[in-house]
Amino acid sequence: MELNRRTVLTATAFTAAAAVFPIPNIARAAAPFAQPKLPFGEGDLAPVISAKTVGLHYGKHHKAYFDKLNTLSTGTKYADMDLEAIVVESAKSDADADKKIFNNAAQAWNHVAYWDQFVPGGPNRPQGEVATTINETFGDYDGFIKRAVDISDTVFGTGWVWLTRDDAGKLALIGYEDGKNPIAVGRPAYLGIDIWEHAYYVDYENRKPEHIRAVLDKLVNWRSVEERMAA
Template sequence: MAITLPDLPYAQDALAPHISAQTLDFHHGKHHAAYVKNLNGLIDGSDLADKSLEDVILAVAGDASKAGVFNNAAQIWNHTFYWNSMAPNGGGAPTGALAEAIDRDFGSFDAFKTAFAQAGATQFGSGWAWLVAVNGKLEVRKTGNAETPLTEDGVTPLLTMDVWEHAYYLDFQNRRPDYISTFLDHLVNWEFASANFAAV
Protein backbone atom coordinates (compact mmCIF):
# COMPACT_ATOMS: atom_id res chain seq x y z
CA MET A 1 0.00 0.00 0.00
CA ALA A 2 1.48 3.33 -1.06
CA ILE A 3 2.44 5.96 1.50
CA THR A 4 0.10 8.95 1.14
CA LEU A 5 0.42 12.65 1.92
CA PRO A 6 -1.72 13.42 4.98
CA ASP A 7 -3.95 16.46 4.86
CA LEU A 8 -3.03 19.42 7.03
CA PRO A 9 -5.02 19.32 10.29
CA TYR A 10 -6.28 22.87 9.61
CA ALA A 11 -6.92 25.18 6.66
CA GLN A 12 -3.90 26.40 4.72
CA ASP A 13 -4.41 29.96 5.98
CA ALA A 14 -5.27 28.96 9.58
CA LEU A 15 -1.83 29.79 11.03
CA ALA A 16 -1.71 33.28 9.53
CA PRO A 17 -0.37 35.84 10.22
CA HIS A 18 2.33 33.81 11.98
CA ILE A 19 2.88 31.32 9.18
CA SER A 20 1.40 32.29 5.83
CA ALA A 21 -0.76 30.24 3.51
CA GLN A 22 2.03 30.62 0.94
CA THR A 23 4.52 28.93 3.28
CA LEU A 24 2.13 26.05 3.97
CA ASP A 25 1.40 25.73 0.25
CA PHE A 26 5.11 25.28 -0.49
CA HIS A 27 6.04 23.40 2.67
CA HIS A 28 3.19 20.89 2.71
CA GLY A 29 2.15 20.92 -0.92
CA LYS A 30 5.66 20.81 -2.44
CA HIS A 31 8.31 19.70 0.11
CA HIS A 32 6.23 17.20 2.11
CA ALA A 33 4.57 15.91 -1.06
CA ALA A 34 7.98 15.39 -2.69
CA TYR A 35 9.15 13.19 0.20
CA VAL A 36 6.02 11.05 -0.27
CA LYS A 37 6.57 10.74 -4.02
CA ASN A 38 10.27 9.95 -3.57
CA LEU A 39 9.67 7.32 -0.90
CA ASN A 40 7.01 5.51 -2.92
CA GLY A 41 9.43 5.40 -5.84
CA LEU A 42 12.21 4.01 -3.65
CA ILE A 43 10.19 1.25 -1.97
CA ASP A 44 7.94 0.21 -4.86
CA GLY A 45 8.32 -3.52 -5.46
CA SER A 46 10.56 -4.03 -2.42
CA ASP A 47 9.93 -5.83 0.85
CA LEU A 48 9.28 -2.39 2.40
CA ALA A 49 6.33 -1.60 0.14
CA ASP A 50 3.72 -3.13 2.45
CA LYS A 51 5.13 -1.75 5.72
CA SER A 52 3.76 1.19 7.68
CA LEU A 53 5.73 4.43 7.57
CA GLU A 54 7.02 3.88 11.11
CA ASP A 55 8.13 0.33 10.27
CA VAL A 56 9.95 1.55 7.16
CA ILE A 57 11.85 4.10 9.26
CA LEU A 58 12.82 1.54 11.89
CA ALA A 59 13.77 -1.06 9.28
CA VAL A 60 16.32 1.16 7.52
CA ALA A 61 17.60 3.45 10.31
CA GLY A 62 21.39 3.28 10.48
CA ASP A 63 21.72 1.42 7.16
CA ALA A 64 23.88 3.64 4.97
CA SER A 65 22.78 1.76 1.85
CA LYS A 66 19.18 2.78 2.59
CA ALA A 67 19.88 6.43 3.47
CA GLY A 68 17.58 7.71 0.75
CA VAL A 69 14.69 5.61 2.03
CA PHE A 70 15.32 6.70 5.61
CA ASN A 71 15.63 10.40 4.75
CA ASN A 72 12.38 10.53 2.81
CA ALA A 73 10.41 8.31 5.23
CA ALA A 74 11.62 10.16 8.32
CA GLN A 75 10.90 13.53 6.73
CA ILE A 76 7.33 12.41 6.00
CA TRP A 77 6.88 11.36 9.63
CA ASN A 78 8.61 14.44 11.09
CA HIS A 79 6.55 16.82 8.98
CA THR A 80 3.25 15.14 9.87
CA PHE A 81 4.22 15.39 13.54
CA TYR A 82 5.18 19.05 13.03
CA TRP A 83 1.83 20.00 11.47
CA ASN A 84 0.12 18.53 14.52
CA SER A 85 2.54 20.31 16.86
CA MET A 86 0.93 23.59 15.76
CA ALA A 87 -2.61 24.86 16.04
CA PRO A 88 -4.56 28.01 15.17
CA ASN A 89 -4.65 30.12 18.32
CA GLY A 90 -1.84 27.99 19.75
CA GLY A 91 0.91 29.06 22.10
CA GLY A 92 0.42 29.96 25.72
CA ALA A 93 1.37 27.39 28.33
CA PRO A 94 0.48 23.74 28.90
CA THR A 95 -1.75 22.61 31.75
CA GLY A 96 -2.19 19.49 33.83
CA ALA A 97 0.31 16.64 33.98
CA LEU A 98 2.53 18.00 31.20
CA ALA A 99 2.81 21.41 32.89
CA GLU A 100 3.76 19.71 36.15
CA ALA A 101 6.37 17.58 34.39
CA ILE A 102 7.88 20.63 32.67
CA ASP A 103 8.19 22.43 36.01
CA ARG A 104 9.72 19.30 37.56
CA ASP A 105 12.26 18.58 34.82
CA PHE A 106 13.19 22.09 33.63
CA GLY A 107 12.57 24.11 36.80
CA SER A 108 9.96 26.35 35.18
CA PHE A 109 8.03 26.83 31.96
CA ASP A 110 10.27 29.81 31.09
CA ALA A 111 13.34 27.61 31.52
CA PHE A 112 11.82 25.06 29.15
CA LYS A 113 11.11 27.79 26.56
CA THR A 114 14.71 28.97 26.82
CA ALA A 115 16.06 25.43 26.35
CA PHE A 116 13.73 24.69 23.43
CA ALA A 117 14.51 27.99 21.71
CA GLN A 118 18.23 27.40 22.15
CA ALA A 119 17.96 23.91 20.64
CA GLY A 120 16.22 25.35 17.59
CA ALA A 121 18.57 28.30 17.23
CA THR A 122 21.77 26.27 17.63
CA GLN A 123 20.84 23.41 15.29
CA PHE A 124 23.40 24.14 12.59
CA GLY A 125 21.89 23.94 9.13
CA SER A 126 18.69 21.96 8.73
CA GLY A 127 16.94 19.98 11.43
CA TRP A 128 14.45 19.84 14.26
CA ALA A 129 13.95 20.80 17.90
CA TRP A 130 12.01 18.32 20.04
CA LEU A 131 10.36 17.95 23.41
CA VAL A 132 10.63 14.26 24.27
CA ALA A 133 9.91 11.95 27.16
CA VAL A 134 12.75 9.60 28.08
CA ASN A 135 11.56 6.96 30.52
CA GLY A 136 9.02 9.46 31.84
CA LYS A 137 11.48 12.37 32.17
CA LEU A 138 11.22 15.34 29.81
CA GLU A 139 14.17 16.48 27.72
CA VAL A 140 14.77 18.92 24.88
CA ARG A 141 16.63 17.43 21.92
CA LYS A 142 17.73 18.60 18.51
CA THR A 143 18.30 16.45 15.44
CA GLY A 144 19.94 17.22 12.11
CA ASN A 145 18.39 16.79 8.69
CA ALA A 146 15.86 13.91 8.76
CA GLU A 147 16.96 12.34 12.05
CA THR A 148 14.09 11.59 14.42
CA PRO A 149 13.76 10.45 18.06
CA LEU A 150 11.42 7.76 16.75
CA THR A 151 14.48 5.54 16.19
CA GLU A 152 15.65 5.70 19.83
CA ASP A 153 14.47 3.10 22.34
CA GLY A 154 12.63 4.56 25.31
CA VAL A 155 12.25 8.01 23.70
CA THR A 156 8.76 9.34 22.92
CA PRO A 157 8.42 12.54 20.85
CA LEU A 158 5.86 14.95 22.33
CA LEU A 159 6.35 18.06 20.18
CA THR A 160 8.59 19.23 17.36
CA MET A 161 9.57 22.43 15.57
CA ASP A 162 10.97 22.35 12.04
CA VAL A 163 14.06 24.56 11.64
CA TRP A 164 14.77 23.74 8.00
CA GLU A 165 14.84 27.09 6.18
CA HIS A 166 11.84 26.19 4.04
CA ALA A 167 9.73 26.14 7.23
CA TYR A 168 10.12 29.86 7.81
CA TYR A 169 12.07 31.65 5.08
CA LEU A 170 9.13 33.12 3.15
CA ASP A 171 7.77 34.67 6.36
CA PHE A 172 10.89 35.36 8.43
CA GLN A 173 13.77 35.29 5.92
CA ASN A 174 16.97 34.62 7.92
CA ARG A 175 15.42 35.49 11.31
CA ARG A 176 15.20 31.99 12.74
CA PRO A 177 15.02 33.27 16.38
CA ASP A 178 11.89 35.31 15.48
CA TYR A 179 10.29 32.22 13.96
CA ILE A 180 11.14 30.21 17.09
CA SER A 181 9.63 32.76 19.46
CA THR A 182 6.52 32.97 17.26
CA PHE A 183 6.21 29.19 17.31
CA LEU A 184 6.37 29.11 21.12
CA ASP A 185 4.15 32.14 21.75
CA HIS A 186 1.49 31.71 19.06
CA LEU A 187 1.58 28.30 17.37
CA VAL A 188 2.55 25.42 19.67
CA ASN A 189 -0.25 22.89 20.18
CA TRP A 190 -0.06 21.99 23.86
CA GLU A 191 -3.12 19.73 23.61
CA PHE A 192 -1.24 17.53 21.11
CA ALA A 193 1.86 17.44 23.32
CA SER A 194 -0.25 16.65 26.39
CA ALA A 195 -2.02 13.80 24.62
CA ASN A 196 1.34 12.34 23.56
CA PHE A 197 2.62 12.66 27.15
CA ALA A 198 -0.50 10.97 28.54
CA ALA A 199 0.09 8.03 26.21
CA VAL A 200 3.69 7.46 27.42
Protein backbone atom coordinates in the same frame (compact mmCIF):
# COMPACT_ATOMS: atom_id res chain seq x y z
CA MET B 1 -9.02 10.66 5.23
CA GLU B 2 -8.16 13.58 7.51
CA LEU B 3 -5.80 13.43 10.43
CA ASN B 4 -7.27 14.10 13.85
CA ARG B 5 -5.85 14.64 17.30
CA ARG B 6 -7.00 11.27 18.63
CA THR B 7 -4.84 9.40 16.14
CA VAL B 8 -1.81 11.56 16.47
CA LEU B 9 1.55 9.94 16.89
CA THR B 10 3.70 6.90 17.32
CA ALA B 11 7.08 6.19 18.78
CA THR B 12 8.97 3.06 19.63
CA ALA B 13 9.61 3.25 23.37
CA PHE B 14 13.03 4.22 24.68
CA THR B 15 12.72 1.67 27.47
CA ALA B 16 13.01 -2.10 27.50
CA ALA B 17 9.23 -2.23 27.83
CA ALA B 18 9.05 -1.14 24.19
CA ALA B 19 5.70 0.59 24.58
CA VAL B 20 4.11 1.61 21.31
CA PHE B 21 2.44 4.98 20.80
CA PRO B 22 -0.56 5.30 18.44
CA ILE B 23 0.11 6.85 15.04
CA PRO B 24 -2.16 8.40 12.42
CA ASN B 25 -4.15 5.69 10.65
CA ILE B 26 -3.23 7.23 7.34
CA ALA B 27 0.43 6.51 8.08
CA ARG B 28 -0.19 2.84 8.90
CA ALA B 29 -1.08 1.83 5.38
CA ALA B 30 1.59 0.21 3.23
CA ALA B 31 2.66 1.72 -0.11
CA PRO B 32 1.55 3.77 -1.86
CA PHE B 33 1.79 6.14 1.07
CA ALA B 34 -0.66 9.04 1.04
CA GLN B 35 0.04 12.45 2.52
CA PRO B 36 -2.67 13.33 5.05
CA LYS B 37 -4.72 16.47 4.50
CA LEU B 38 -3.89 19.48 6.62
CA PRO B 39 -6.08 19.54 9.75
CA PHE B 40 -6.61 23.30 9.25
CA GLY B 41 -6.79 25.90 6.48
CA GLU B 42 -3.56 27.17 4.95
CA GLY B 43 -4.15 30.62 6.42
CA ASP B 44 -5.11 29.48 9.93
CA LEU B 45 -1.57 29.71 11.35
CA ALA B 46 -1.03 33.31 10.21
CA PRO B 47 0.59 35.62 11.12
CA VAL B 48 3.04 33.28 12.91
CA ILE B 49 3.30 31.05 9.85
CA SER B 50 1.87 32.59 6.70
CA ALA B 51 -0.45 30.89 4.23
CA LYS B 52 2.35 31.17 1.64
CA THR B 53 4.76 29.28 3.87
CA VAL B 54 2.19 26.60 4.71
CA GLY B 55 1.37 26.21 1.02
CA LEU B 56 5.01 25.76 0.07
CA HIS B 57 5.95 23.70 3.12
CA TYR B 58 3.01 21.32 2.95
CA GLY B 59 2.20 21.41 -0.75
CA LYS B 60 5.77 21.20 -2.07
CA HIS B 61 8.25 19.94 0.53
CA HIS B 62 6.08 17.55 2.56
CA LYS B 63 4.39 16.19 -0.56
CA ALA B 64 7.78 15.58 -2.16
CA TYR B 65 8.85 13.31 0.72
CA PHE B 66 5.79 11.11 0.24
CA ASP B 67 6.22 11.05 -3.54
CA LYS B 68 9.90 10.14 -3.29
CA LEU B 69 9.25 7.49 -0.65
CA ASN B 70 6.70 5.81 -2.89
CA THR B 71 9.21 5.74 -5.73
CA LEU B 72 12.11 4.49 -3.62
CA SER B 73 10.17 1.84 -1.69
CA THR B 74 8.58 0.16 -4.71
CA GLY B 75 9.79 -3.41 -4.99
CA THR B 76 11.63 -3.33 -1.65
CA LYS B 77 10.87 -4.83 1.74
CA TYR B 78 9.71 -1.40 2.86
CA ALA B 79 6.72 -1.39 0.51
CA ASP B 80 4.76 -3.60 2.91
CA MET B 81 5.67 -1.71 6.09
CA ASP B 82 3.84 1.17 7.74
CA LEU B 83 5.55 4.54 7.87
CA GLU B 84 6.86 4.24 11.42
CA ALA B 85 8.31 0.80 10.74
CA ILE B 86 10.14 2.13 7.69
CA VAL B 87 11.71 4.91 9.77
CA VAL B 88 12.83 2.50 12.50
CA GLU B 89 14.06 -0.24 10.16
CA SER B 90 15.84 1.95 7.60
CA ALA B 91 17.63 3.84 10.38
CA LYS B 92 19.53 0.63 11.18
CA SER B 93 21.15 0.39 7.75
CA ASP B 94 24.22 2.10 6.31
CA ALA B 95 23.35 1.19 2.72
CA ASP B 96 22.90 4.21 0.47
CA ALA B 97 19.51 3.03 -0.79
CA ASP B 98 18.24 2.58 2.76
CA LYS B 99 19.58 5.99 3.79
CA LYS B 100 17.58 7.61 0.99
CA ILE B 101 14.47 5.75 2.08
CA PHE B 102 15.08 6.78 5.69
CA ASN B 103 15.48 10.44 4.79
CA ASN B 104 12.17 10.57 2.96
CA ALA B 105 10.21 8.34 5.35
CA ALA B 106 11.45 10.24 8.39
CA GLN B 107 10.61 13.60 6.87
CA ALA B 108 7.18 12.37 5.79
CA TRP B 109 6.56 11.15 9.36
CA ASN B 110 8.03 14.24 10.98
CA HIS B 111 5.70 16.54 9.11
CA VAL B 112 2.58 14.52 9.91
CA ALA B 113 3.40 15.06 13.58
CA TYR B 114 4.34 18.70 12.92
CA TRP B 115 1.08 19.75 11.28
CA ASP B 116 -1.06 17.88 13.79
CA GLN B 117 0.41 19.72 16.78
CA PHE B 118 -0.93 22.99 15.34
CA VAL B 119 -4.59 21.94 15.17
CA PRO B 120 -6.41 25.17 16.18
CA GLY B 121 -8.68 25.26 19.20
CA GLY B 122 -6.55 23.87 22.00
CA PRO B 123 -4.62 25.60 24.80
CA ASN B 124 -1.32 27.21 23.80
CA ARG B 125 0.19 26.38 27.18
CA PRO B 126 0.58 22.99 28.89
CA GLN B 127 -1.86 22.24 31.67
CA GLY B 128 -2.07 19.95 34.71
CA GLU B 129 0.67 17.37 35.20
CA VAL B 130 2.31 18.23 31.90
CA ALA B 131 2.63 21.87 32.95
CA THR B 132 4.14 20.74 36.24
CA THR B 133 6.67 18.56 34.44
CA ILE B 134 7.57 21.33 31.99
CA ASN B 135 8.10 23.76 34.87
CA GLU B 136 10.16 21.26 36.87
CA THR B 137 12.34 20.52 33.85
CA PHE B 138 12.78 23.96 32.33
CA GLY B 139 11.93 26.37 35.17
CA ASP B 140 8.80 27.72 33.48
CA TYR B 141 7.35 28.03 29.99
CA ASP B 142 9.64 30.90 29.09
CA GLY B 143 12.54 28.67 30.13
CA PHE B 144 11.18 25.95 27.88
CA ILE B 145 11.12 28.34 24.91
CA LYS B 146 14.62 29.60 25.68
CA ARG B 147 15.92 26.05 25.90
CA ALA B 148 14.37 25.21 22.52
CA VAL B 149 16.10 28.19 20.94
CA ASP B 150 19.41 27.24 22.57
CA ILE B 151 19.11 23.64 21.39
CA SER B 152 18.37 24.81 17.84
CA ASP B 153 21.80 26.44 17.80
CA THR B 154 23.42 23.04 18.38
CA VAL B 155 21.96 21.72 15.11
CA PHE B 156 24.33 22.48 12.25
CA GLY B 157 22.35 23.36 9.15
CA THR B 158 18.95 21.73 8.69
CA GLY B 159 17.12 19.70 11.30
CA TRP B 160 14.57 19.56 14.09
CA VAL B 161 14.22 20.24 17.80
CA TRP B 162 12.10 17.58 19.49
CA LEU B 163 10.52 17.39 22.91
CA THR B 164 11.31 13.80 23.87
CA ARG B 165 13.07 11.90 26.65
CA ASP B 166 16.76 11.42 27.28
CA ASP B 167 18.62 8.20 28.02
CA ALA B 168 17.51 8.38 31.65
CA GLY B 169 13.86 8.72 30.66
CA LYS B 170 13.65 12.38 31.66
CA LEU B 171 11.82 14.97 29.59
CA ALA B 172 14.27 16.78 27.31
CA LEU B 173 14.61 18.94 24.23
CA ILE B 174 17.02 17.33 21.78
CA GLY B 175 18.25 18.55 18.41
CA TYR B 176 18.52 16.23 15.42
CA GLU B 177 20.14 17.05 12.09
CA ASP B 178 18.31 16.70 8.78
CA GLY B 179 15.33 14.32 9.02
CA LYS B 180 16.46 12.33 12.03
CA ASN B 181 13.92 12.02 14.81
CA PRO B 182 13.41 10.40 18.22
CA ILE B 183 11.59 7.29 16.99
CA ALA B 184 14.60 6.32 14.90
CA VAL B 185 16.55 5.89 18.14
CA GLY B 186 13.76 4.37 20.21
CA ARG B 187 12.46 7.49 21.95
CA PRO B 188 9.01 9.07 22.03
CA ALA B 189 8.31 12.19 19.95
CA TYR B 190 6.03 14.65 21.73
CA LEU B 191 6.55 17.94 19.89
CA GLY B 192 8.73 18.83 16.93
CA ILE B 193 9.96 22.22 15.74
CA ASP B 194 11.10 22.21 12.13
CA ILE B 195 14.25 24.31 11.71
CA TRP B 196 14.81 23.65 8.02
CA GLU B 197 14.86 27.02 6.23
CA HIS B 198 11.73 26.20 4.24
CA ALA B 199 9.80 26.25 7.53
CA TYR B 200 10.52 29.89 8.30
CA TYR B 201 12.59 31.78 5.72
CA VAL B 202 9.69 33.30 3.76
CA ASP B 203 8.30 34.84 6.95
CA TYR B 204 11.39 35.39 9.10
CA GLU B 205 14.33 35.36 6.67
CA ASN B 206 17.36 34.42 8.82
CA ARG B 207 15.65 35.13 12.15
CA LYS B 208 15.26 31.50 13.15
CA PRO B 209 15.08 32.17 16.94
CA GLU B 210 12.18 34.57 16.36
CA HIS B 211 10.33 31.89 14.44
CA ILE B 212 10.86 29.29 17.17
CA ARG B 213 9.72 31.66 19.89
CA ALA B 214 6.59 32.65 17.97
CA VAL B 215 5.62 29.05 17.20
CA LEU B 216 6.03 27.92 20.81
CA ASP B 217 4.37 31.04 22.21
CA LYS B 218 1.32 31.11 19.96
CA LEU B 219 0.72 28.02 17.82
CA VAL B 220 1.23 24.76 19.69
CA ASN B 221 -1.95 23.01 20.71
CA TRP B 222 -0.80 21.51 23.99
CA ARG B 223 -3.83 19.26 24.18
CA SER B 224 -2.40 17.38 21.21
CA VAL B 225 1.03 17.19 22.84
CA GLU B 226 -0.50 16.05 26.13
CA GLU B 227 -2.30 13.23 24.32
CA ARG B 228 1.01 12.08 22.88
CA MET B 229 2.64 12.17 26.28
CA ALA B 230 -0.22 10.23 27.85
CA ALA B 231 -0.27 7.49 25.18
